[in-house]
Amino acid sequence: MDGPIRKILVYVDGTEGSITAAQYAICLARFYRAELAALYVVNTRALGELLKARIFVKAEQEEYLRDLEQDAQRYLNHVRSLARKKGLAIETLSASGTVHQEIKDFVLRNRVDLLVMGELSSVRSRRDELYDEADRALRSVPCSVLIVKDEERVIQLYDSLT
Amino acid sequence: MALADLISPEVVKVPLTARTKPEVIRELAQLLLDAGKLPELEAPYDALLAREALGSTGLEQGIAVPHAKTNTVRTLTVAIGIAPQGIDFQSADGKPSNIFFLLLAPPDQSGPHIAALAEIARIAKSPTFLRLLSSASTPREVVELFREA
Numbered sequence: 681m682d683g684p685i686r687k688i689l690v691y692v693d694g695t696e697g698s699i700t701a702a703q704y705a706i707c708l709a710r711f712y713r714a715e716l717a718a719l720y721v722v723n724t725r726a727l728g729e730l731l732k733a734r735i736f737v738k739a740e741q742e743e744y745l746r747d748l749e750q751d752a753q754r755y756l757n758h759v760r761s762l763a764r765k766k767g768l769a770i771e772t773l774s775a776s777g778t779v780h781q782e783i784k785d786f787v788l789r790n791r792v793d794l795l796v797m798g799e800l801s802s803v804r805s806r807r808d809e810l811y812d813e814a815d816r817a818l819r820s821v822p823c824s825v826l827i828v829k830d831e832e833r834v835i836q837l838y839d840s841l842t
Numbered sequence: 843m844a845l846a847d848l849i850s851p852e853v854v855k856v857p858l859t860a861r862t863k864p865e866v867i868r869e870l871a872q873l874l875l876d877a878g879k880l881p882e883l884e885a886p887y888d889a890l891l892a893r894e895a896l897g898s899t900g901l902e903q904g905i906a907v908p909h910a911k912t913n914t915v916r917t918l919t920v921a922i923g924i925a926p927q928g929i930d931f932q933s934a935d936g937k938p939s940n941i942f943f944l945l946l947a948p949p950d951q952s953g954p955h956i957a958a959l960a961e962i963a964r965i966a967k968s969p970t971f972l973r974l975l976s977s978a979s980t981p982r983e984v985v986e987l988f989r990e991a
Contacts, residue, residue, distance in 0.1 A: 693953050693954075694951060694953045694954070695953070695954065723953070723956060723957070723960075726956050726957065726959075726960040727956065729960055729963050729964075730956065730959050730960060730963055732963075733901060733963035733966060734897075734899075734901055734934050735899060735901065735907050735909075735959050735962070735963055736959075737896050737897040739896065740893075740896065744952050744955075744956060747949070747952035748952050748953060748956070751950065751951075751952055751953055754950070801844040801846065801847050812844060813957070
């Protein structure tokens with residue numbers, strides 16, 4: 681019988697919490713001998729909303745899009761490097777669109793067993809339920825979700841992985 | 843990260859004493875400096891004015907969202923000001939602005955910056971929340987509104 685977790689997806693958004701989540705996902709992938717993938721989503725929907733709301737001017741929207749695409753590569757490279765240091769293969773992907781929808785689509789397409797995410801906002805407002813992309817992702821994906829907390833312990837776990 | 847995580851009473855000013863757009867920006871930047879969130883005033887102030895020169899961030903419904911990228915902050919930094927009297931911010935509808943969200947983000951953290959701006963864009967669509975915000979009389983009241991809403 682296969683183990684309970686065969687394919688893990690870690691969602692990376694550039695926050696410290698998501699990098700901690702990636703380190704934990706690397707530990708889990710090693711322990712369960714699972715495949716590991718990391719996904720960054722360039723939130724083009726939000727960019728469109730900001731232009732529509734006139735918070736952004738067109739040139740600014742284009743500049744932020746370039747920034748986000750560069751962030752995606754930088755953070756995915758960092759996560760790839762974290763995995764390689766522990767001798768683990770990792771698939772890294774950048775998508776663009778609505779964050780929670782892209783995560784859900786990836787989970788469905790790739791038969792992901794476990795979605796790993798960084799810590800959610802410590803203060804949860806009613807707005808988050810409707811609009812926070814991480815909150816919406818964890819509610820909408822069909823697989824189990826693991827929210828990673830306790831950064832110090834995760835770093836110790838990662839560092840102790842030989 | 844939600845806006846509520848970034849807001850505490852020391853980064854909220856009610857009421858603002860400023861009377862003009864540059865004064866609002868300076869007053870909120872000074873608030874961040876006093877709260878220990880900024881190491882200096884001039885560079886972020888100049889970055890905010892440079893962004894305003896591209897087009898006013900004064901929206902409809904009395905909201906303005908001056909924002910800029912700057913190396914002077916290490917994480918996304920937010921200040922809120924309420925001006926019950928209204929201030930001319932060259933807003934989209936030509937009306938005075940009375941709720942100001944000032945955001946400063948490091949150039950390598952565009953993701954959280956955009957998420958926070960998107961949250962403000964959604965807030966701008968809630969007349970009830972805006973009415974409550976503009977009638978808040980203390981910084982703590984503003985913070986509580988974000989945590990409850």
